[in-house]
Amino acid sequence: MPMFGFGPSDYSAIALSVKVAVTATLLSLPFAFAVAYLMTFQRFRGKIVLDGIVNLPLTLPPVVVGYLLLLLLGRNGWIGRTILQPLGIEIIFTWKAAVIATAVVGFPLMVRSIRIGMETIDRGLIQASRTLGAGRLDTVTTVILPLSLRGIVAGSVLMFARGLGEFGATIIVAGNIPGVTQTIPLAIYEYASSPRGDIMAMALCGVSIAISVIVLVFHEWIGRRMDRVG
Amino acid sequence: MKLRMDIQKRFGVFHLNADFKIEGDRIGIFGPSGSGKSTLMGILAGLHCPDEGVIEINGETIFDSRRGINIAVPFRRIGMVFQRPHLFPHLTVKRNLLYGYRRCPAENRRITVESLISALEIGHLLDRGVANLSGGERQRVAIGRAVLSNPRILVMDEPLTGLDDNLKFQIIPYLKNACETSGIPYLFISHSQVETRIMTDRVLTLEEGRVTGQMSGEELARSRMKDHIAGYINLLKLRRVRDSHGMAVYHWGDRELFLSSADDHPEAIFELSSAEIILCKQRPESISARNILRCRVADVFETGRRLGVELAFGKERLIAEIVRQAAEDLDIRKGKKIYAVIKASAFRKLR
Numbered sequence: 001m002p003m004f005g006f007g008p009s010d011y012s013a014i015a016l017s018v019k020v021a022v023t024a025t026l027l028s029l030p031f032a033f034a035v036a037y038l039m040t041f042q043r044f045r046g047k048i049v050l051d052g053i054v055n056l057p058l059t060l061p062p063v064v065v066g067y068l069l070l071l072l073l074g075r076n077g078w079i080g081r082t083i084l085q086p087l088g089i090e091i092i093f094t095w096k097a098a099v100i101a102t103a104v105v106g107f108p109l110m111v112r113s114i115r116i117g118m119e120t121i122d123r124g125l126i127q128a129s130r131t132l133g134a135g136r137l138d139t140v141t142t143v144i145l146p147l148s149l150r151g152i153v154a155g156s157v158l159m160f161a162r163g164l165g166e167f168g169a170t171i172i173v174a175g176n177i178p179g180v181t182q183t184i185p186l187a188i189y190e191y192a193s194s195p196r197g198d199i200m201a202m203a204l205c206g207v208s209i210a211i212s213v214i215v216l217v218f219h220e221w222i223g224r225r226m227d228r229v230g
Numbered sequence: 231m232k233l234r235m236d237i238q239k240r241f242g243v244f245h246l247n248a249d250f251k252i253e254g255d256r257i258g259i260f261g262p263s264g265s266g267k268s269t270l271m272g273i274l275a276g277l278h279c280p281d282e283g284v285i286e287i288n289g290e291t292i293f294d295s296r297r298g299i300n301i302a303v304p305f306r307r308i309g310m311v312f313q314r315p316h317l318f319p320h321l322t323v324k325r326n327l328l329y330g331y332r333r334c335p336a337e338n339r340r341i342t343v344e345s346l347i348s349a350l351e352i353g354h355l356l357d358r359g360v361a362n363l364s365g366g367e368r369q370r371v372a373i374g375r376a377v378l379s380n381p382r383i384l385v386m387d388e389p390l391t392g393l394d395d396n397l398k399f400q401i402i403p404y405l406k407n408a409c410e411t412s413g414i415p416y417l418f419i420s421h422s423q424v425e426t427r428i429m430t431d432r433v434l435t436l437e438e439g440r441v442t443g444q445m446s447g448e449e450l451a452r453s454r455m456k457d458h459i460a461g462y463i464n465l466l467k468l469r470r471v472r473d474s475h476g477m478a479v480y481h482w483g484d485r486e487l488f489l490s491s492a493d494d495h496p497e498a499i500f501e502l503s504s505a506e507i508i509l510c511k512q513r514p515e516s517i518s519a520r521n522i523l524r525c526r527v528a529d530v531f532e533t534g535r536r537l538g539v540e541l542a543f544g545k546e547r548l549i550a551e552i553v554r555q556a557a558e559d560l561d562i563r564k565g566k567k568i569y570a571v572i573k574a575s576a577f578r579k580l581r
Contacts, residue, residue, distance in 0.1 A: 124314060128310065130304060131309060133307070133333035135304055142329075
């Protein structure tokens with residue numbers, strides 16, 4: 001049943017937005033956890049450099065991030081030419097490019113949230129688990145992971161929400177192809193710049209707001225559940 | 231257990247330089263706060279890496295900087311009970327207890343979960359979350375968790391410090407019980423002379439990052455006598471037999487002692503300062519003190535500006551202290567028979 005006069009390309013934009021944000025979040029999780037772990041618990045050379053690289057997308061304009069990704073992943077780009085082309089993988093101007101753009105832009109937010117969670121873990125618990133016979137990986141999965149769950153959830157929610165709104169980097173690497181790479185923000189942009197598109201733009205804004213509210217309510221709910229359990 | 235450590239470690243301005251060999255199953259590490267006790271034990275467990283040195287347990291090298299040996303923490307099998315319990319907040323009491331046990335290979339398991347749970351009396355807590363435990367219960371669970379990991383040595387790093395006095399001496403019997411049930415040799419770290427003497431046979435003393443000596447608990451108490459306002463702390467294990475005129479009567483060897491403070495438990499340890507014992511040549515008449523005991527001077531030793539007098543009451547011993555002039559007036563010398571006078575209120579219950 002059509003709502004607000006949404007056409008197939010509008011529905012596909014909504015579905016694609018959710019798909020891109022979910023995929024980017026899930027894809028980033030293990031990497032963000034690993035980086036947060038390294039930054040919180042390990043001492044190594046080049047830690048400041050890693051910290052800088054991870055946080056760079058937070059300070060750079062998303063358009064710049066998108067352009068750099070285009071240079072890297074495009075046909076003549078370093079990764080594009082050496083890895084993607086020989087394997088026959090096309091990324092630029094597909095939904096996968098939108099996932100990568102979203103993941104890169106949201107990554108520092110996720111790492112930060114997980115780190116905040118990890119920093120609250122008492123080091124004594126980690127020492128205790130080690131003296132009780134747990135190896136490093138064992139300690140990570142049985143002590144650090146469960147105790148940073150709150151940070152992981154917060155980071156995922158933040159990244160998902162940030163992913164829904166990703167515009168600048170996405171439009172450059174994935175383009176704005178209705179039904180293929182057009183997400184909600186791109187669709188709104190198109191409606192807003194075309195005559196008599198105001199109502200549709202407003203309707204999509206409504207959808208955006210609705211999804212955001214759902215995400216926030218979900219976050220609150222899961223936080224309370226964890227409070228009750230832990 | 232035979233332990234040999236010869237290690238160096240610098241932390242900013244603090245320099246730990248420990249070189250010792252010690253043997254025994256109940257070893258104390260004694261020293262003031264900041265003397266490097268915890269660091270030394272952290273190094274033994276592998277939680278800190280020494281700058282250089284050697285560590286051997288029962289002849290097996292677990293660390294040697296020259297030969298590049300550094301056995302990882304989980305494989306050292308050194309159980310730790312820390313000052314704070316450090317229980318895993320996301321696990322129940324039971325899962326905390328079994329954390330180390332499950333990770334211990336079956337051939338190394340010598341303690342059954344049931345026996346230890348009953349030794350620590352924590353059976354009723356098993357399904358609780360650790361947030362719902364009292365301070366004493368938490369420390370008991372932490373002791374149980376460390377013992378159940380079946381370590382070859384148990385290191386207890388001031389496990390009683392975080393607890394108030396009353397609770398402290400309630401935990402000691404559990405601690406002793408758990409260690410006796412398991413038969414695991416232990417190192418007991420403390421800055422309390424009394425705790426160290428109750429828990430250990432052999433004591434390593436540490437000061438400012440250096441090992442200053444090795445002695446028995448008794449020698450430790452005598453060596454510290456001159457620095458302590460209460461002098462020597464006598465520890466008496468007493469058994470309550472009856473009440474009389476509002477006092478509790480306790481058996482002590484073949485004597486009876488009258489105490490003003492009673493305890494619900496039939497057996498208890500009391501401390502008595504050497505400064506609280508008065509010595510008399512003849513049996514005093516009309517005196518308010520309720521304990522007048524005939525005894526023999528077993529030994530007289532110097533302790534700063536005072537004299538320590540070891541008194542023998544059959545098989546039992548007490549240390550009293552007097553000034554030099556009093557010793558001359560009373561003609562105190564080895565073998566002399568005298569009377570010791572102790573007030574009923576001079577005894578302080580530890581447990």
